[in-house]
Amino acid sequence: MSRSIDIVQRGLKRRYRAERRFQRLGLAAIVVSLIFLALLFASIVHRGHGALFQTHIQLNVFFDPQILTETDLNAADYSRLVKEALYAMFPAVSGRNEKRNLSGLVSSGAAYQLRDMVLGNRAIIGTHQEIWVPADDDVDMIYKGALARDSGRLSKDQLAWVDQLHSQKKIEKQFNTAFFRSGDSREPELAGIWGAACGSFFTLLVTLALAFPLGVATAVYLEEFAPKNSWTDLIEVNINNLAAVPSIVFGLLGLAVFLNAFGLPRSAPLVGGLVLALMTLPTIIIASRAALQSVPPSIRDAALGVGASRMQMILHHVLPLALPGMLTGTIIGMARALGETAPLLMIGMVAFIVDIPHGFTDPAAVLPVQIYLWADSPERAFVERTAAATLVLLLFLIAMNGAAVVLRKKFERRW
Amino acid sequence: MLKMVSMYTVSTLLLFALSTVPVQADAARDYISIVGSSTVYPFATVVAEQFGKTTSFKTPKIESTGTGGGFKLFCGGVGVEYPDITDASRPIKKSEGDMCAQNGVKEIVEVKIGYDGIVVANAKKAPQLQLSRKDLFLALAKQVPDPAGGEKLVANPYKIWKDVNPALPATKIEVLGPPPTSGTRDAFVELVMEHGAESYPWIKALKKSDEKQFKIISQALREDGAYIEAGENDNLIVQKLEANPSAMGIFGFSYLDQNGEKIQGAKVDGVVPTFEAIANGTYPVSRPLFFYVKKAHVGKIPGLAEYVKAFASDKAWGPEGYLADKGLIPMPDAERQKMAEAAVQMKPIAIGQLK
């Protein structure tokens, strides 16, 4: 009698199980990816948090008027001031080698710091000043515990001096402002991320300014206006194909076209931005076309039905609805552009650049390049700085994505 | 929508309007442009930074392009868009000299800056190896003399170090080293493999009678997984060694110097790779590093002559200089003096006599 309902009931159980399984599978997929993200973040934070602090040593510097002769303050021997201050702290030190070891405790950046002080305020010449100067990278690493004391990087004497400084409270970890304020350096304790961050900013501005409108315009044309013939098929295949071109090949293109043919300057964010824009373009176009395709035909019919022109229908009705999808493509494309190193290799942006770029044509590196270069540096202190630079890059990325996500939410709707 | 589009256009135009200001003066270059070897890069950058901070000139821009890519750019021609200096981990080749001359770069000044030791290292957790160059040859060459004897080659049969030399431990032969495109690889092949091959008299005899065959024997490295081409990132090799104690790695001395508590250099022919041993030549595996200056640019690009002079000063490349702190092995005193003089006088090399 109730056989068929039994079958349905049994089937229902199975179907509900499948339903739960499917849902759990979906959640698991998200959880797995987020776990990976968390893992990556944790490992980066774990390695990079040390770079937020830098060991400093307090020196009592006498701005000796005999060393700082008034005629050329720029070229005076500031490192001697540092050395004298150190010798005064450890009067027992004698002999050339010992003295050399002693002055090795302090970063070579200390001299530049003193120079800037003197040039900023000449009145301090002739006075004694208590100044915190950055310690050498090896001292920094050992003081932070990132490097074992017996690693051989510091001699026994040097370790003893550091301990003595520690007991006198003349050595301490301070917030590493240099890291956020200065450009690249080969001395880890002086190296900073600001130059690369500026470079990334300028480069991505160019990329965004070109790739987004070009991508959307191309998608709109191909999807809405272009006649469907073999020519547009060719364009479509072409665009899909460009997405698969290795990024370094875009670098070759940039080298051949923008540098050699157009004569644009090497290592400039302008060229980097152009190359990355070409690289990002396919991603944005493909995403935008998919988004346009997914706008229901009823919207178009309705708009055309009340007498809108094609252009009005697209601009006023279709485009706003397709925008979230277009923004997704843009987010992913820009994120890739932000993290890309390989194409920049060919156009000279993988370079050691100390000065902070101020415009689109100043030589500049970008954040991933800085990470790449530091990752390849022999100095141990660059390990944590590499991780810290990655963190900065990720913050940059989150800020950029955040803006786009807010925009996307504004346009998103379901019907 | 219209509003958004126009807002976008206006802001984009404004942006590029502002960017055209520097474009106006685009071709003007007031800094030195340096390209070239990634091996010389860590040293050249230190000099550049010191130079930028202690003089009124701008800090030179240094690109790490590889030696070959560096020469390609350098020899592109004379003019602001071409680099002033290229760093090299090997001397310039004839084909490159010809390319330079063809493009109007007729006067090139060669400056040797010092030496870079090449070490074979493993993790500290593993025992330190005592290798001879013959051991390395037998372990890494694609074809080796038949272990059964006779003047005949067989595909390399050795799987563990003990097979190569009974004094060595019974660990798997697994060496991470530079790819064929690398200058480090060329140097390693020349200094270790060829030398190791020559320990067999009949192979040594080949060098005179059939040089091609000799090169095939001595230059081909195994491709069966015992020698792993590991790319140019030496830090990565160091970290891989730490993760895998049975592996050995081939890379520059400065990475060993900086990671002394993690890895150890194998003794090669009985000598431990230390700064002193490489400097006085008792450690056999080291190669010279160079940079090349475009003479036509001297006096035109601000600071070029001064940069070369700063590089060629004892403060930089001397035994007590700051480059030694970074791991560059200084030249012997007499050679250094001679080089410094040549660098300051900017004596060009004879391109026609390159090989």
Next chain:
Amino acid sequence: MLTPATIVIAILLLTAAAYRIGVRRSLSVAGGAQAIRVLHSRPPYYGVLTALWCALPALLVLALWQALAGGVITHLVKADLPPEMRALSPAQFSLVINDIKNIINGDVPPDRVSPAIQTAAEHYRRLQQISHLAAAAVVLSLAILGLALVRGRIHTGLRARNHVEQLVRWLLAACSTVAIFTTIGIVLSVLYEALRFFKAVPVLDFLFGLEWSPQMAIRADQVGSSGAFGAVPVLAGTVLISAIAMAVAVPIGLMAAIYMSEYAGKKFRAVAKPLMEILAGIPTVVYGFFAALVVAPFIRGIGQALGLDVSSESALAAGLVMGIMIIPFVSSLSDDMINAVPQSLRDGALGLGATRSETIKQVVLPAALPGIVGGVLLAVSRAIGETMIVVMAAGLTANMTLNPFKAVTTVTVQIVTLLVGDQEFDSPKTLAAFALGLLLFAITLGLNIIALKVVRKYKEQYE
């Protein structure tokens, strides 16, 4: 000071004014805001038309001016230089001009150069100012001319909307050609060097050779015969690693997309989606380190525990990490597409008694398929073109294998190592990079043509 930037800003201001003037004029010819019905188009279209005619010609001329002025000024300055400087070769002369420009920019103290250069610099500066002034005069009058011309022609019958739309349409069409030019540029920039490579290595050997070993390259002092440049193992490596990556990314990405769009609450989705998109933005260098130092030793450890022979640079490690990186390509794009499937379809299926998962599998996914396939294709493309992860984790040994525990190499790895190596640039070793690039380009082109055909066949449109 009058610079190109100020000129552009002036044009923009003029354009804004032009828009207002156009709108006003249209209203006044119509006879007031109440009577706009007599106009052919809505007033803003008249504004836009006026603005476009004001801005476009002016900007174009300015761009041209900027491109040409430098050369003309240099030529004029050269004419006034002492004869020995004029006799310099063009390359040498560019250095002199550099000197002059450095002085103008104040980057070099004037006392460092010869008096002749100093006067030339002065001359240059003066000419530059004249050029800027002239540019401003020409360009701004052109803008005003355009403005006045359109304003004069505004009458009730002017088909402003059609004009504007036609213009916009041309602009859109022009934008779509950028992709074509990029392709042409890429082909041209690798073709020349690739041809040089094929002069040294026969095309057939390259295409069908089963051994890749650039270590015995043809160099003056090296042996030629045994250099092996067979691209097949390199391509096989690319396929293997991409396949592993897709095996990770497609299921995870698709399931995540389905969960986000069909099951998750709004808040969950708002958080999870951007978080997952971060995965696509982490620099590939960082992934490379992660793959080489965390994942690869881990896999090796497991393999050894199971008694497998796992290389320390296994394809699996690189593929897995690459898969993680491209998850968002699949998940975010699919999510958008699933989200765009009309609710009425779901309601229909649910109303017939299907469970949610059945609705998704039978109705929603097929409807969203073209978009999802687009996302997956994009992910495949990204996997093929990815460079840094494989450079760090996959190694360089070209093994002809499908065993994921072995080390393999990919096209991109080879291109990078060949290009940034220390070898001289005209050896086949380096040129092989260009040939590989061209080959990869051709292969992906073929795959894309097939994909287009397939996608088109299954594409359906729902309402």
